[in-house]
Amino acid sequence: MGARNTTGSAKTGSPDEQVEQLLYARQEKIYPREVHGLFARLRVLGVFGLLGIYYLVPWLVWDGRQAVLLDLPARKFHIFFVTFWPQDFIYLAALLITAGLMLFFVTALVGRIWCGYACPQTVWTEAFLWIERKVEGNRMHQQKLDAMPMNARKLRIKATKHFLWLAFAAWTGFTFVGYFTPIVDLGQRLLAFELGPWETFWVIFYGFATYGNAGWMREQVCKYMCPYARFQGAMFDRDTLIISYLPERGEPRGSRKRSADPAELGLGDCIDCTLCVQVCPTGIDIRNGLQYECIACSACIDACDDVMEKMGYRKGLIKYTTENAMEGKQTHMIRARVVIYAIIMLAIISALAYSVVTRTPLGLDVIRDRNQLYRETVEGLIENVYILKILNMDNREHTYRLGVQGMPGVELHMDIKTIRVPAGEVMEFPVRLRVDESDLEARSSTVIFTLEATDASALQVQQEGRFLGPG
Amino acid sequence: MADKRIPGIQKCIAVLWPSFLTAVVASGLFFSAFDPDDLVAFGADLEISRLGIYTIGFLLFWLVAAVSGFGTLYFAITNCLRNTPDYPES
Structure with a gap:
């Protein structure tokens, strides 16, 4: 697929062409190294919380019927004690606008928190990575396995992984359809092989999308397909929370013995162990500064803090900070942009709540x-x-x-x-x-x-x- | 498609993905306004379940948006890039 090289200008390419080459080159597979620490624990909490909500909610019962049922065949949306009709479309529109504004607000305040902890792409990818690790072993084992020629053992391991992925994806697809047709009935018909053709189509479609996105595409979805990743920069300012490496403290980087005094060697705190690169799910080097590919998952913070601790240095060589803080200036949490987003958001939420409560059924x-x-x-x-x-x-x-x-x-x-x-x-x-x-x-x-x-x-x-x- | 420098798979995704998002929005709006049971296509009542009509409607929206996207890709690339010096002739 690397057709770009056929023009023969690869070596002498201008920076623009190099970027182009990067964009169109065949993707190297990224093997994110497993990471432990405070933020990794928070993300696991996010994964369990959000996936738990996704898989359990269709099974909740309210007043003798499915509590959350977006009953498309009957054109009624049941959400706990309220039932919405096509006439109530305006509420859905208002809800989507509110969600959009909330994303703006949160982005301005704390950056890409959404990407790192709550986005379905991240959450399902985490779950798929976990399965992969259980079956194939850690990063090193995975790389070795992929490098070796196909043999019985490799086939068995790969087949197990894909079987588990597909089973998990199929369950995900089934749950998805369960939001739109009563899930208990759907489950019974599934077991009796009596699913309708359209339901079957959607179970397979959504299941396949999960398998493809979380198993194969992963970070490429964030880099190439996600609209939010493209425009989130517009909400950023110098007071937005970002993950950054502190070059003044880290540079010049270099390896050294644990007992060595970095000041004597003329080195900064970065020991150039590249762990921050190895744990990165999008495969970037955070030490090159804030990058569009960074989904703010903080895996590099956990990895680096661990190293700093082992070296006996202060933690926080890579940390959550703001551009202003990095320049030694005051960070302003409350500022015009944040206040305006908050006011518009609160106005719409209040209007929405008022009209839902006073709505005549x-x-x-x-x-x-x-x-x-x-x-x-x-x-x-x-x-x-x-x-x-x-x-x-x-x-x-x-x-x-x-x-x-x-x-x-x-x-x-x-x-x-x-x-x-x-x-x-x-x-x-x-x-x-x-x-x-x-x-x-x-x-x-x-x-x-x-x-x-x-x-x-x-x-x-x-x-x-x-x-x-x-x- | 025309430009040999961009892998075909990437062009397909670049068209199919935005048209998918467009189709989701379009079918949401369309079927909020129109009940499939009230629709009459080419003078004949459709004897397909609502879920079926939703699915077909969604796929049709996707198709229409994708056709438009492939058209844009085809015209944009052939016109803009044909004159660049390193454009590979097929």
Whole structure:
């Protein structure tokens, strides 16, 4: 695939061309070395917490049904005690905007914390790396194994790893579909080999995406595919938390005996052990400064702190810091950018919370009978026919009182006595309005239907309709 | 595609990935507004489950976006790079 070299300019390339070559060269596989320490523990906590949430949530039960079920086949989203309908799309939009703003806010404040600890790509990659380590051994064993020619042992180890990866990915795909169709039922049908073709497609699709992204692509997703990685730099300023190597303290780097005095040798604190490079999941050298590939996972901090401790030096040669702090200036946590993001975010969250709490779980659509504009009854009244679509978005059954306003002398006729709609159902009711021709002022008048639950007066809506007459 | 210097797989990912994201957003918006059960295609009622229509809709959006992306890639590369001195002729 390294077709770039065919032009023969590889040796004499300008810096731009070198970068291009780097981008288009065949990827070298990265073998991140296992790391222990404070931040590694935090990340493991993140992995367990987030994957735990992902795999367990579909199994929670609330009020006799799946607690979180984005029921696409039924077009209803159940999230604990609330049920959202396609009409509530605006809430989803607001939620996504809030999530976006929150990412801006967090990025401005603490940098790429998201990437290092919470991003699904990181979290699943960690899980896949863990499986790989259990099967193939540590970094050195993995490199040796990959370098050796194929033999029975290598085949067995590789096959075991891919089997475990695929099993884990399949479970992930199954869980994903379980968010959209009831998971208990889905599981039973899976065991009986009765999954529908579309469900099968999505289990395989999502499972395969997990296997590919977390098993094969890994850091390349962050480097080449992630949109956030491209624009996160725009939220950075001199007060944003970054991971940095302190060159003034570390340079000039060089190996030395543990007993040696670095000042005598004219060396800085960096012993050039390259552990920070070996543990890096994106394969960069943090000592070259802040780089776009850095996902702020802090593996290099853990690795370096460990070395510093062994050498008897102060920890923190690589550490969380800010550009201002590195230059010996004051770091300002609270600054215009952060305050503005926070204000917009809080405003949207409050508006969202307010409208969800005060939302009326009742919908009314008025559809005019299209076959006839109007008709005259035997009594000489003008009659219009409507279909009322009543949507009970509440979680219990209600009966409703229907009224009509806005037209003097109008009579409301229905074939049934009570309007009763079960929980979460849409029902249609034919309604006739009759009025004396002398009460009509124009060919078309506005009429307002009002609907109110008999057992809860807060549940009321109104909807306009048109009444047509001979005029 | 035209430029031999970029591996084919990378071009494919560069088109398929953004079009995938676009298709996710587009099908989300489209199916919030339209219920598959109310859709009539070419005068015939679709006798496919909702989940099936969602899937087909998503794949169609993906296809359309990908076609557009491959078009952009093809035209951009052939026009911009053909005149560069080290452009490899096939």
